[in-house]
Amino acid sequence: MSSEETRGVTDGWRSYELLYRTREGDVVRFNMETNESTILVTNRKFEMYKASKYEVSPDMKLVLLAYNVQPGRHTPLLLHCAAVTERDRADTDAYAQIKYTLSPSDEREIDEDGGWSLSLSVTSFLHFHRETWILNPPEVRNAHLQFAGWGPRGQQLIFIFENNIYYRATVENRSIRLVSTGKEGVIFNGLSDWLYEGGRAFAGDRFYAFGIPLDEELPEVLRKRLAYATINDTLVPRMDIPMFTGSLYPTARQYHYPKAGEENPVISLYVVNLNGPLHTIEMRRPEDQRIGEFYVTMVKWATSTKLAVNWLNRAQNISILTLCVATTGVCTKKHEDESEAWLHRQNEEPLFSSDGLRLFFTRAIPQGGRGKFFHISMSISQPNSSTDTLQSITSGDWDVTRVLAYDEDSQLIYFLSTEDDPKRRHLYSADTVGTFNRRCLSCDFTDSCGYVSGSFSPSMDYFLLNCKGPGVPYAAVYSTHDRQKVCDIELNLNLRRKLDTLQMPKVEHREINIEDYSLSVQIMKPAGFIDTSHYPLLLLVDGTPGGQSVSEQFDIDWASVLVSSFEVVAVRFDGRGSGFQGTNLLHKVQRRLGMFEEKDQLDILRFGMCHETLSQVYGGYITSLLLSSEDSMLKCAAVLSPITDFTLYASAFSERYLGPPKPDRRAYEMANLAYRASQFIDKKFLIIHPTADEKVHFQHTAKFISRLISERANYTLQIYPDEGHFIHNDATRQHLSQSLVNFFEECFRLSDFEFEEVLEEESEEEG
Template sequence: ESTRFLQQERRGFPRRAGGHGSCIRAGREGRPHGCLCPIHPGSCRKVTWGPAHPVGSLERVPMPAPQPKHRPPRAFKMQHFIMEPLFNAVLFFFFPSNQIFIFENNIYYCAHVGKQAIRVVSTGKEGVIFNGLSDWLYEEEILKTHIAHWWSPDGTRLAYATINASRVPTMEIPVYTGSLYPTVKTYHYPKAGMENPTISLHVIGLNGPTHDLEMTPPDDQRMRDYYITMVKWATSTKVAVNWLNRAQNVSILTLCDATTGVCTKKHEDESEGWLHRQNEEPIFSKDGRKFFFVRAIPQGGRGKFYHITMSSSQPNSSSDNLQSITSGDWDVTKILAYDEKRHKIYFHSTEDLPRRRHLYSANTNGNFNRRCLSCDLIENCTYFSASFSHNLEYFLLTCEGPRVPMVTVHNTTDAQKIFELEVNENVQLTVNDRQMPKVEYMEIKIDDYKLPMQILKPATFSDTAHYPLLLIVDGTPGSQIVTERFEVTWESVMVSSHNAIVLKFDGRGSGFQGTKLLHEVKRRLGLLEEKDQLEAVRTMLKEHYIDKMRVGVFGKDYGGYLSTYMLPAGEENQVFACGAALSPLTDFKLYASAFSERYLGLHGIDNRAYEITKLAHRVSLLKEQTFLIIHATADEKIHFQHTADLITHLIRAKANYSLQIYPDESHYFSNAALEQHLYNSIVNFFVACFQVQDKLPMAPLKEEEDDD
């Protein structure tokens, strides 16, 4: 189980600037160990692993909790552990012979458990200057993890990022409960066009006198303001770094010498839209002279697709030889491993269909023949993920759908199954005993694109009955909502228990269908997504079994922006009877700089894209539609300010809206009871909407060109 640290963090506020330690194991991945260090740096004591137990008066004990799927991926997993009652203890991982911990954003080093800790980085400042840890922006939008330090393979060096947020404006989040007067939590949050945190990458040697060396950023005018999106050790003395300019349309991949700080450019990428998938790590050969990375390569009329490129260093030459290992109008979604002995690279791809994921291998010499290792391997399974043993003799294969997930172990040579690790028999029995939704897929043509649609129907579906239609939107650029993964969500409840039909659709701006489709929404968020989603709804409204009176729409986060944007659609002949938005984005200038600027450009230089995407311009069109807004007041990602601003315009428009708040709760609901309340509220809202019988029927959207 993923583990939550310090309960006040999971209530939505940034970590207490190193208030808990954060170490990562060097070398091969394996079972982490834990250490506890007192609040004043001193010796470390080892923690044994076992069941969790109550701990005296220590209130903020790390408690296990399931990780929400929408939470950015964390860098570690662990089991429950016993914790000695040390006041303000600090938890961290360690390399078998070297350990570090981070306290008050300074880095401390222990040569061995029980030895005195030495402070090796001392520039940290709580909440302002972060060493080895991410600030809010880097954790949420750039690195997608709070870990910002990386051990060299032999454990003799440590690379770490220094993130300086001193010039970033602060956000104040009110805390209403728990005290007589409300208090506030403050943290640095860069909104569109505001000052960003600065970042630098350093390497310190841990054998002998510590020497701190900064890696040199690219000497390029386009990189005056940059992000570091990826750090990966190639060898014990070489570290790969990806630099991305603030406009996010130019990136430079470098290989830096950890002994001199000199960085050599290995690859440069540029885009007329924005650069996608910038924090993916390359895979290196043991000597570091050859590496594999994913880049967008032109594949004809559908634009670029993401494929594996092999970069090989040439003797007595400053230039590298680049070769494309894969090609076609499909994406490599992840590189998994490189087998030097067999000359094979292993990866996931969408070659079968964009909504599927299979495991493939490809030769890295000769004609680069590739082979699907998971195709037809497990019945009713088309969506896989895999991981390989250290020696690449075996791989762990996780079937994620459409069937109930299962995990098997296979021989790499012939993909033969060795044994089943988990088949989720009890889950399968439960599913067999339930009336699960029937899932159907179809494509509709919009302009030059064939776009995928997923339809969830009740198990007892009859084409002579009439069903309400619920559209679920996500739409975050590059995302994908139509997949063949196994899911049981509140939407499943709407289908199985309340006889609704649920519709999901990937339109322009979605991922895994080429960069031409992806970049269509550049500087015009909402416009094309609305058009495409409404075309999907119009396709369904042609079916006689859809009740045109009862059509609803739901979205959260960016999907909440789209659901609100779409709700007034149809003007006189309104399409939707009701809609709900969870934590909606309402004005992109109020949101994180890295996200908003990626799609709308730099605020302050040309603000037109920001103005035309405001929801304030849309809600004035709302008429009789029932609208539910749900937002947590301590949302640290999409601030309640978004909803407050939206409500002022809803009041002016005399819109029929309801507001449900969760006091002092964060964006990522950490309380299971609150989550249950949240989804019960959403289900009840749509059940009530779909029971209304006295409204005029919703007219289908007028066909644009059908009469011509």
């Protein structure tokens, strides 16, 4: 189900006002105190620009609109953006226009220089009055803009050209270059390289923290600092991505990609003062011989002068959370974690009290026989003292999945957790004094709301609740004090009416026991399912260690269509290595990737007659193991961009679970699919791989099918020339979907034929 059909609200709060886009397409701000809505920008503007994304400036006078999405030479998507002024809400001729290209944060890809292709200007028109502000500084007038975004106050702008960071206090102010060491594709200032961004290892879409505290009592000079990372890829080996179309001779797109055991990028963290002469200080991690090479996984301002930074060693089993003084660069250890396997959830931001003396963060705490679970810890610093008091706010054999807010007046902490059920997420509060009593704020709303997310207004008087399932999603605002509903924001009525006319799959959840674990299974059955009938069974394999395939989130996906259209039963399963059931279950796969996942999935198959599987990336690796297993009942499998050899994959991922490939390569050799090639001889195996996949290189498939050929194994290969890991071309996506449908439809026919033969044989034996 597309995002256009299923809507939640994620835009955010401004004081007592909630910003969101309505079903009609208008961007509005709703005032909780006056119960009034004000349109910031009409849907007419979205339609005019065909805008797909937007961002409101902190002063709510400008709205950035991303539009004209189209394939580009350097990026899969180019988005032009218009900034509509507050005056435009009345649909006058007044508007400000910002044109630049952005690649969506959830689907970024690397260009041949390691950057993103953008260009930007700001123009304002009001009837016959015209002013123009050009963001391109003189030294980079013809360069591509790589990033642009609002700061936390007013109309502050941060933007990046040629891997260098520029700043404007407002759109009218002159540009200030904050750093000039950037080198495209090699040295990244304020941007992530592939490992930190494309690999989704740690940081997300950019790597800076806009350090302008929101404390209005502070003088202006103390409210303007910027923290940013510099990532140096000089020593990281380069990867060539061949491009076959568009020219007489194939070309190559090159970027730095660290594979397992190879040189990693070097990251440094700086703070620059934005007032007066530029003054930059490097943050220095605490001296610890156990760290050596490291990742920076989290950066957040705690106060106007202190920055929280999480440092993680390359082996990813030791982390140190520090508070760094922005004026000196000295970082003081606040907490450290260590694991015999790997440390999970290392990029989560802590919460701080306004004075910075109370620090709330999640950490894995022993809870008995199932290992460790993630709970909220509170670190209290005493003024003029170097010692901190550490207390656990929550405990139990369940996980806190996210800490949302801290109310200093009531001394309550608000968070999401799996206390009710690992498949669910509910909103809770807990006292941070006394006995740490907790209460559920969302558990008794409705039976159709078992999986929620939420956010709180800055005053803590209201909270937005996004109910994400199992029923049709909806969003509403509630009073924090009495949990009474203030207003509905989105009910998805169109979707509800549409679903009432359809024969939707029946979704069942079951628990099965494997060894000492109770594991979750989701079964989707056709609406007209009959217990005595025979159905092909499709096993959906996806996710990575620590992930979750079975939850109560509402979802209508490709598998749902397959179940309804082809009378198929589809199964999802969370086995050993999955998340939210304790670290003992999670860490079972350490240095043994695929071993327990394969065994658990095969055990699931024994509960029914399963013939087919579908998966991608790491799930493609597991699916390949399942199809090739000697004990497998699988007849067919389709994999998209499968990992086949972890020595070829990103260092941060492979080393986290398998350790370094040198000096002991046994874990990598045991996980290599090439050794299973001879076991694909009698299987129907479809491998789909875009040739320009920058995440799981086509090299994985090329080496694997070479081994399949040498073993005379059966396979079908389908490629998409010059497509990246995320396929953006509509025609290509449709072709991919139809190819999968055709493949499985043929598999289902074979399954029915074999089943009929079995029935005939049984009838002959009985006769």
